[in-house]
Amino acid sequence: MASTMIPYTVNIKLAARTLTGTLNLQNKTAVDWGWQGLIAQGCHSSILIIDPNTAQTIQVLERHKANVVKVKWSRENYHHSLSSPYSLRLASADAAGKIIVWDVVSGVAHCEIQEHTKPIQDMDWLWAQDASRDLLLAVHPPNYIVLWNGDTGTKLWKKSYAENILSFSFDPFDPSNLAREHCPLFLQVWVSLSRVEVNLAGLRPPGMDPDTLLTSEGIVFITDFSHSKPPGSGGKKVYIASPHSSPAHNKPAAVQPTGAKKALNKVKVLITNEKPTAEAVTLNDCLQLSYLPSKRNHMLLLYPREILILDLELSQTVGVVAIERSGVPFIQVIPCAQRDALYCLHENGCITLRVCRSTAPTPPETVTDAEQNQELVYDLRAQCDAIRVTKTVRPYRVVICPVNENRAALVVSDGRVMLWELKAHASKSGSNLSSGLPPLYSAVNFCGTPLRQNQKGISDLSLNTMIGHSQVWGVEDPRPLPEQKEVHLKFLLTGLLSGLPLPPFSLRMCPPLTTKNINHYQPLLAVGTSNGSVLVYNLTSGLLHKELSVHSCEVRGIEWISLTSFLSFATSVPNNLGLVRNELQHVDLRTGRCFAFRGERGNDEAPIEMIKVSHLKQYLVVVFKDKPLELWDVRTGTLLREMAKNFPTVTALVRFHPKSVCFERRLNRGGALGKKVV
Template structure:
């Protein structure tokens, strides 16, 4: 459960945000990690263990299809001190903690490795070292050091062994062949955003970059005012846009299911750009790729100090984006159709519903808009004071109403009073009472807050104008208690035990006693009144007298001055007796008293050396502790529980709970150096406090973390809810969704609607955030009905669509060839596609002025007729020798030139270039099935063991028996049964396998 409520962010919390597939948004706020359930858009957990500001957070990836076991969400976080912590979020337990000496993590991502457990955490440290950690044990698996500066990295989502790093001078470094069992080799390649600009300063950096999640071999990069879309294999720029804007770019976030991305600016402006490719007629080389602005968010009226610190996109819907501001405020925007005025809940609208990817491989959409969906409001910055609501006289039937809640009133520098439900750490109400910083705050009853604030007068003198109001928390009505005049600043304010009287102490003015009911001044003490340090009303020594059906209370006030003198003031009705000095039993030579609190017969005082004194008035006995290393006592408060004398004592960096009967400490909260307590109070015997990091905390446990209760678990990580959803997919009726809330049935109407079995399963998997299963189900659907798969599943496309998409990209690349390396790669791709004319034209008509003679000879070779048996045998022999001599590219080109592409793909597979062989087979062979099936054998081998990918490839080839056999062999009975039902629905029957699956218990 959340034990903290955060406010403004630390500058190092920039980009410390991550959105999980399960609808949980985690972000860092100073040293605390906050987890928000986006379905309800409220905090469900806070995690506190770091001693420095959190700079990175990363959710663990979802499990693979072949290891599909339910698991609670885990989160990795790092801080400026270099500490990395792995959390079990729901239980708030730390599963591992580790660090690399003398370095800080600059970037951190989970390495998804085939079907292995999701335990591998890749971290880039400030000493230019890349470390792979085992997150279960905290052990370092390997470390690779760079000889140059690197700052951030992005893992290729289509090939996790390839990683890109940002470096200086707008350079991107590519490292390939990254594996989990050994560090990568020192070889790397460089890609520059400005390859021909030699004037770029060496200390310039890329603002942000990432691999495109929805388009293979594409990388997105930002400078402060430019967007780049790069083709990684050829290092060519596919799209570039210079933006005329006053606010720098902050982040680019790509979509997974469509060729589109969001560009976020520091001022909160978000533009959604969708890829559009314009082909030239008659299969001509060229064309134009642009990422046009489809829509942008509504204008934000933010001042210059209110800026975006981080942004995150929902990895499931890709239609919801959250902006995290430096104030701690989170704004969620929802992508929707332009004419859609309905407010749609989160997870009810997906990007695939708004943008169609048709059989012509184009994005098609109507007018779109990016509308504000919901806002999370944090505490204001610069908290000043906190006070716990008295619950003695609360008698309300509706326990969920504001009148029945355990509330803490939190005063702020902006004059706002936040009413915080301490058990949920949720702001129930905000009261804008003052326009200046609140200095004092007291409860004048269960529904009345008395607050004092002051602003400096328009003069150079030290006088101010004090604002003192009594505010009704239910209606928001406020009443001024005393007139506003130029005077000395108010220092202290104390409401009496029966909330009848109000004592006000000023910096250089005499003490005032007010009647809180009638709001009239009862007495202003004489000018001889000393400087008051603290005041306390008695909770025991009072009497009540009824006069004319009204109760007249006699209450006692004790005043402590700056010379350690105590004065006793008696207030009864309209009469205030002069204060009389009280003889104390303090030892001579004691330090200056700083604070005081009174309950029953116990008067507690604290001094500047941390000494605590307990004066028992009934026994006329005084006890005190020795001076403390914790330093000066700043404030004290007694528990309000009847007969309980637990005392909370606030020091500069500590809060200590004391058993005053035995004068022994019972609990000690140490804040270290990361923050300091500003004010505190007690809820029962549990401290609540505000700290210098603009955080409010309910300190129910010493470790500052608590598990999420079963009833409070977010819906998408609730195991029972997940099981019931899958029971709907299997056609069983053992469901009871009502217990999850009245809104749940509306939310899951899609699962109850009439649709095909596979569509229902795909929608349920996506709603629950299991994108691996979702991909599997839409591949099954595509294999059955021929529907077009999105581009991120391009490797499962039929050869015809794959060839068309590759040819479209090659047209752009050929038209923008700038270097010899690009020319060679583009010629190879053209030959594989069978586009000899493109290859010859590129070889003969380019502006490189390098290797013209070799290019001309190669063009002649391509144009030659090699149809005779002798020429083909000779060419094949030369190609084989070239491949054996490690000139693989030349050999492959020759083989495709003589229509021996199948042999070329086999040679590539023998060299371990499996992905390239499959890609070339789909580009250049009339039937790629044999090559793809050979790849499946490789994936299923013990040395690779990537069975999940093998399963999806088999299904894309409609190899149903082999797919079912693979599921059975790995005991994936649930997925197997779903596939069986889908196949039966389409009249595909394997009786022996069906009986085996259905017979399993």
């Protein structure tokens, strides 16, 4: 007895694939690389979750109504159990003041927070404390700091200040203060001073807690910041003065320094308790302020053409990274924790890596300034290729992997995400001496485990396995060990995530999946752009499959004639007579070959309005604006018929499927109705 097949139905829930395009200016700072290895990026009101290993968008979070301005991953650095399971949590804030805490795996909003309707200035998770793993600190404009419970959306406390707060950061070397209910906090504010917008930066006086608030005229040090209650006092304010305006820094004239020494002496600052005049304030173009995670009590100030390294105990500048007059200005800097190095982003999209080295000690009899021995020098060790910067294409932000610190992701305004990886290559001994830089040497151990005898070297797993400890500033004996090799660093482009072009553009999906093409089917989407190129996306991965330069003007329409080829048309700008140049191209995806489907036709004629291909992909109808339509044979590329001049103007055209019920009924009726079916 033959067995009967029992039919059954399988419901497969497919996640929606979202293809993003050009970013909004408010998305500039909405990017974060989490400790689990995923990148979160804001694109208009959506949030993309990108896997840098495959350069794919694996999740899209959509619930915000306004542009996303901040995204922050939760570190999840707590004991996980059945009662406290591991989950991918992400906090996002938009321009309308709403904060959403996401369960990234399911794509569901776990919690929504709304305090005001203005853009969130900054936010971060309070991770270096044991009270709760759900504490989320946010800056609500103009001058409010609010601590939220990110799990329930409960407001724990709220504190207002007299100054407008811009951002905050934590001192990485003082997590113990959090356990004593004191959080090392630095707040940065932005208000008007002397009719210009200034972003000041300053130093922490010795002996004070590192809870600081930066105001328009100086710094407010907060000594009672706690996660259990809001700060009770307004803190202590100190001011910033330039060294040439202070009597303590008036010295006799000496030999004029040159180079980096000249720039270093020019920007040294002094903490005072007196309010300086507007002319004395020199730090008026600060782009960024951040603690150095590789040096205790050190902070950096970023300016368009220089980076200052501040020693908070000495209350002075101990290092400067200056750009040459012909160099490209800075946009952003990211200090590393594993090595004393700086990732710098420039206005041309170039990422540079600068590694600190200790300067050779100067003989005591030649020292004219005791502060010169404290100078830090950061040498340029690697840089990636720049991008083509235009009015609409600019670098927005760079993030690095917080675990390895040898991978960087560059976010461009046109929606691209460029993934760069730092590689170390063995070089010949003394190859760096020609450039005037001391050599870099490889690491001799991995997490304390030395190299074995049959082991040639350590893989480039992280930054600390690429550069040896002899390159750390302050090492007394910088000479290499016998097993160390001289290396040089360079960036490699390992991934590229492209976005959709600027609208308008035309879209057309490839033919559907059938039982005949199931073995070789690919869900491809063709996108025609305004510059004449056609982008083909694979919707399974969301990646760009092919980019073809097909036309010389804007693509007006696309029609697929098979799974591997399509027809696209474009029209030029009309002349004085209203005639255009029509381009109808046949494109083969397998080879990339394009040829004019209509041959020599197309010059000085009415513009093409639309093209339609039959369901069996045998015939093509070309509809013009003020000209009768044409019927073509797709397989042979021959013109079958051109309608008469008195043919009615076509405004809409739909091809009936040969097997459709409606089509068969009309054919069976015959007579006049059947003759009208084209």
